[in-house]
Amino acid sequence: MTIAVHRPEAQPAVRVDLSAIFISLELSQSKWLITSLSPGGGEKLSKFSLPASDVAGMLTRFAELQRKAEARTGRAFPLVVIQEAGLDGFWVHRVLEAEGIESHVVDPASIAVSRRKRRVKTDRIDGEMLVRALLAYKRGDPRVCAMVRAPTPEEEDRRRVSRERKSLTIERTRHVNRIKGLLFGQGVHGYRPLRQDRRKRLDELQTGDGRPLPAQLKAQICRELDRLELVILQIKACEEARDALLAAPHPAATTYTNNLVSAVEPSSPAPSVPVMLLQLKGIGPEIASVLWHEGLSRQFDNRRQVASYAGLAPSHWQSGKVDHDQGVSKAGNPRLRTTLIQLAWLWVRHQPSSALTGWFKARVAQNGGRLKKTTIVALARKLLVALWKYVNAGVVIEGTVVKAA
Incomplete structure (x- = not known):
């Protein structure tokens, strides 16, 4: 006697109801690998290899993908491209944007991979992984990967x-x-x-x-x-x-009062951000240059993003009964982080009446004079957030000494 067993319809491993052609670029010095997922083509990922830096060949391949997708479905689809931030910088991203193609640059360390000791890694597997990450990102999953903001x-x-x-x-x-x-x-x-x-x-x-x-x-x-x-x-x-x-003239810092932007009078123009930094005692030209060009010139939504960009965000570890901090992540800009640690030591020396310096000395005294290096990292994080508020909202750090003109 044969018993009929109801089996649910197998779901495709990759989303196929697409509204665009999703493409990943694996860039190397010898060749480029294009992995694509097109509407009407099922869940199969198409792969195409071409010589490195062959921009014309890449654009021709993109046009061919669009033509085939339109022939299958009778509709024209836009392109969405993803690539990893790496040796090629951002010039390929700028070429794609100049062609009117939606382009994303992803931090490769933010994509989850297998934790097996001997995991298989090839350009083909990485290309498929990038396409899946792009699909999840476009669906609205903000934690699947971290997209990089390309500088001008x-x-x-x-x-x-x-x-x-x-x-x-x-x-x-x-x-x-x-x-x-x-x-x-x-x-x-x-x-x-x-x-x-x-x-x-x-x-x-x-x-x-x-x-x-x-x-x-x-x-x-x-x-x-x-x-x-x-x-x-x-x-x-x-x-x-x-x-x-x-x-050189820079955009002046925007001043906020009670969450409202205050207009700057033409007779008293606001100083530029580098000038504002140089006015603080303990900050010289080199530190001001690194702070401005490496960090404070960027746009951040909140203080957590500021600390994360510098790699000064804490890394918590909690599993069952295990609950401890692993220190800062060190996943951000290393030049900015190193400069901030140096500035933190200078801040304690040149700004003894500052509220941040008082917090540092009180915390060190609480630990019996120990853990100065650990505490100075925490001070660097607080100092970065305070400087970000200072140059963007005009919030002066309490007790700060300004250099004499």
Whole structure:
């Protein structure tokens, strides 16, 4: 006797009632992989590979997808494209937007993946995963992934000065340490390559056993000094460009009073954001440049977004009886986060009467003078939120000392 068993109709693994053509781009230096899901094509994902940077071929493929979808359904469908933020930057995103195509750039670390130790990873699998994430995002799921706000070309270009200066200062330190290491092997101590009289001092040096510096060693150090002096000149040029950018006119900070925007009188124009930052004691040109170009020039909806962008948001861990904090996420902008930690220490030193400094000292005293490094990270988070309110809403930090004009 055969018993009939009712089996519910199998649901498709991928949503097929689409109102657009969803496309993911897997970009590499050798090839681009286009994965698409089109209306009328069922749940099958189409894959197409083309050489890297072949924009014309990519647009031709997009037009072919639209033509086939229209032939199947009799309707024209728009394109929705997603790609990961990576080595290619945002130029492909700008090309798509210039063509009138809806484009999204996603943070690859925000997409959930298998936690197995040896999970399979290929461009084909990643392309399918991006399409599914895009489908969920367009359905209105805000937590499926984090989309990146692409900066304008002007914003991207202004960041380069402070970033180049950072890399040059690292290179300067590398040259200085190399020179000191070469001399240390000969018993020479106290030589300072960054002093103006470095060449003269080099001629006067003697080894630890009383000999003049060997000829080849001295020649190597002279070549290192040549490179060091070039780096010093380039750092100076970057600082001049940085100061010019800070002095350039910027949009004035918007002032809010009782949740209402207050109009700025023409006779008393509001200072630009970099000028507002430079007015605070403890903030110099370099810190003001990083704060403005890396963080405060962006738009945020609330203080949680501000802290998350800098990677200073707390990471809580709770499962069953386990309930503890893991520290800050460090998932945001590393340049902004590093600068904020430095500013926090400077703030305690140069703003002793500030309410934030009082909170820091009280918290350290409560812990018996311990956990200063942990507390300074919390102060950096509070300081970032306070500066964000200061430049956007005109809320002055309590007890802050302003530099003399």
